Amino acid sequence: MISTKPVYIALGSNKGNKLQYLQLAIDAIFQKVGVVHKISKVYKTPAWGFEGEDFFNACIKIETQLKPKTLLKTLKKIELDLGRIAKKKKDSYESRKIDLDILFYANELIEEKNLVIPHPELHHRKFVLQPLQDIAKDLKHPKLDKSISELLQESEDDSEIEPIKIWLKNPKKHYNFSKFNFIAIEGNIGAGKTSLATKISQDFNAKLILERFADNPFLPKFYKEPERYAFTLEMSFLADRYQQISDDLSQLDLFKDFMVSDYDVHKSLVFSKVTLPEDEFRLYRKLFYQVYKDIARPDLYVYLYQNTERLQENIKRRGRKYEEDIQDEYLEKINAGYLEFLKSQTELNVKIIDISERDFIKNREDYLWILNEIIS
Secondary structure (H helix, E strand, O other): OOOOEEEEEEEEEOOOOHHHHHHHHHHHHHHHOEEEEEEOOEEEEOOOOOOOOOEEEEEEEEEEOOOHHHHHHHHHHHHHHOOOOOOOOOOOOOOOOOEEEEEEEOOOOEEOOOOEEOOOOHHHOHHHHHHHHHHHOOOEOOOOOOEHHHHHHHOOOOOOOEEEOOOOOOHHHHOOOOOOOEEEEEEOOOOOHHHHHHHHHHHHOEEEEOOOHHHOOHHHHHHHOHHHHHHHHHHHHHHHHHHHHHHHHHOOOOOOOEEEEOOOOOHHHHHHHHHOOHHHHHHHHHHHHHHOOOOOOOOEEEEEEOOHHHHHHHHHHHOOHHHOOOOHHHHHHHHHHHHHHHHOOOOOOEEEEEOOOOOOOOOHHHHHHHHHHHHO
8 A cells, every 4th residue: 555645735826717727727636646635715915926806826745656756747737728827937936727745755854956834935925825824734844843824923024914704625525425334346356445444544534444354364384285274264254254144233423424444244254254164155155144144234345356467566566475375266266256146135235346447546546447337
């Protein structure tokens, strides 16, 4: 899972439909850069350093996995796409349809020829500090060691600044997960279910439930001697999953909007049908339904399908030693088992999404495509 960093960006416009340009910029940042978590009020301020129309300014907080230089390049491309024209004089100020500046990139200090972070002028500019205070008043400047509120109070900028009574919209609200209390992301070994569940939880304020499979002492033994350890492994998973899901579903988090997990308890039936002899499977299935008869089912069950070649690539990339010798045949049996199980389900709300040609970790467009598939 690629980690993300919190970033604060200033937006400004003083040409044409200023509010529309600000909104289009936020929409583009969401599409190309990362999730937008906070948006300030919009403020009308006089042009800074030149004669021109008043600006509309705002600040946003985002999370992105883009590195600083790539982020800068992407923001410049968004400016160009929205009609910004390059400056006639490099060190001059002039009117523009949209202006995007990186204010902070986590707590990093960067001083390069074309990129300085934190922005070297932000503490002198009220049109930046005021909207920034809306969304990050306690944020500390890593170089000046003062909060945004303190910097605003100390600012010598006496420019008039007026809040506009129109709010910019957060594009992530298009992805409405409010109709779900509990979403389960499922898939074969290496399908990406943990990565997707984690991204959704981070972006949409969900309680994350991850299967604690790594602690199972029988898993490495099973991959070495499947016939010997299959029943022991499946029984241990039966007990572990019951304990975990019971605990997680019973512990409400009032500060989260819904729950998302990287497994559903019914995977025990899928895997055990593949790994166990018929007589042992019948016994196991009887025990399963006794144990799980009162467990709540997810409102939405998402199955991520990937072809065997992609699964093997993902398995090798994550480098778990006990998975090194997983055979194509085993993965294909697991996939067939899932599809057979899902066809027989009448009570589960199931969505099967083929992501064999998608890379939602590296490609944000693919990630947003998957989100659209989930909520549609």
